[in-house]
Amino acid sequence: MTVSAAIDAKVIERAMLMHPFYQAWTEGRLPLDTLRAYARQYFHHVEAFPRAVSAVHSACDDRDGRRMLAENLAEEEGIEAGKQDHAGLWLNFARGLGESEAAVRAQPLNPQTQALIDTFRRLSRRSYASGLGALYAYESQFPGVASAKIEGLIDRYGIDDEETLRFFRVHQSADVEHSAVCRALLDGLPDSQRDEAIAAGEELAGALWNFLSGVEARASIN
Numbered sequence: 424m425t426v427s428a429a430i431d432a433k434v435i436e437r438a439m440l441m442h443p444f445y446q447a448w449t450e451g452r453l454p455l456d457t458l459r460a461y462a463r464q465y466f467h468h469v470e471a472f473p474r475a476v477s478a479v480h481s482a483c484d485d486r487d488g489r490r491m492l493a494e495n496l497a498e499e500e501g502i503e504a505g506k507q508d509h510a511g512l513w514l515n516f517a518r519g520l521g522e523s524e525a526a527v528r529a530q531p532l533n534p535q536t537q538a539l540i541d542t543f544r545r546l547s548r549r550s551y552a553s554g555l556g557a558l559y560a561y562e563s564q565f566p567g568v569a570s571a572k573i574e575g576l577i578d579r580y581g582i583d584d585e586e587t588l589r590f591f592r593v594h595q596s597a598d599v600e601h602s603a604v605c606r607a608l609l610d611g612l613p614d615s616q617r618d619e620a621i622a623a624g625e626e627l628a629g630a631l632w633n634f635l636s637g638v639e640a641r642a643s644i645n
Contacts, residue, residue, distance in 0.1 A: 426617050427606040430560055430624035437632040439564050440571055444639040449571050451579025455520060457642040458580075462517040463530035464638055470510040471540045473499040475547035479554035483608070491604040498601075512590035519587025535637025542630040546623045552612055556620030557627040559605035564631075566602075569594040 424432075439445055444461075447453050453461075476499055480492040501508030507515075517527050532540075543561075547554035569591040576582040576591075585592070609620055 426556070426609040426612055426620050427559060427563075429617075429621045430556060430609070431563065433621065433625035434560050434564060434628045437628040439568050439631055439635065442632060442635040442639075444635045444642065444644075445568070445571065447639075447644045449575045449579070451575065452644050454643050455580070457638075457644070459517070459520045459522050460641065461638050462513070462520055462522055463527045464533060464536045464634075466510065466513050466517065466527050467530070467532055467536060468539055468543075468634070469513045471543070472509070475543045475554065475558065478544075478547040479551065479558055482551035482554060484551070485608070485611075488608050491608070495601050495604065507589075509590065509593070512593060515586050516588070516590050519582060519584055533634075533637040533641070535633045539630045539634040542627060546627060549623070550616075550619060552616035552620040553623040555605055555609055555612075556623035559602060559609055560624035560627040561631065562605060563602040564628075565594050566596070566599050 444453075448458070473496060476492065476496045480489055480496055483489045483492055498506065499509050501511065514524050514527060518524070543557060546557040573588055573591045573595070576588065582588070612620060
């Protein structure tokens with residue numbers, strides 16, 4: 424079994440789309456106030472995420488691998504002309520729900536949100552294999568998550584403004600490419616680094632699941 428396939432098997436056990444909170448979103452059972460609370464929490468992970476990508480990039484010894492990770496990082500940071508950084512795209516989503524940037528930035532973090540940010544930071548800085556495994560466990564899930572969120576927002580909440588949806592539109596395609604890059608790099612790791620990458624992927628999947636549980640615990644679900 425390849426490293427990426429082993430991480431896939433671990434992720435299935437804690438797949439974000441299987442979490443009751445996301446299922447309630449897809450079914451339209453979350454009040455808008457709950458979506459707003461989620462948007463305020465998740466922003467802080469989105470804002471911190473490029474630093475994890477940067478740590479994996481800097482630890483990569485392979486020139487081609489660094490180039491591919493650099494392209495990922497550039498997209499996250501909105502470096503290309505005409506592109507908006509992904510934290511900015513998330514703020515557009517929050518605004519579309521009626522939130523202000525000030526309210527989003529001032530939001531106290533749930534313990535599970537802080538734990539997700541800290542876990543990603545720690546795993547990405549521990550080693551190249553660890554950071555790559557964590558990155559893949561996240562980005563491999565997100566195209567499906569983005570599609571489900573768009574469908575739920577349009578069909579269940581009547582939210583179809585493209586500026587509001589753009590974060591998810593971008594990740595429908597971007598993370599297909601990003602996860603493919605990570606998959607190729609993971610499957611090229613030496614045998615001595617396989618277990619560390621798999622363990623990191625499993626740990627990050629757990630942190631994502633716990634983040635959703637933290638939001639759910641404070642939510643109203645119909």
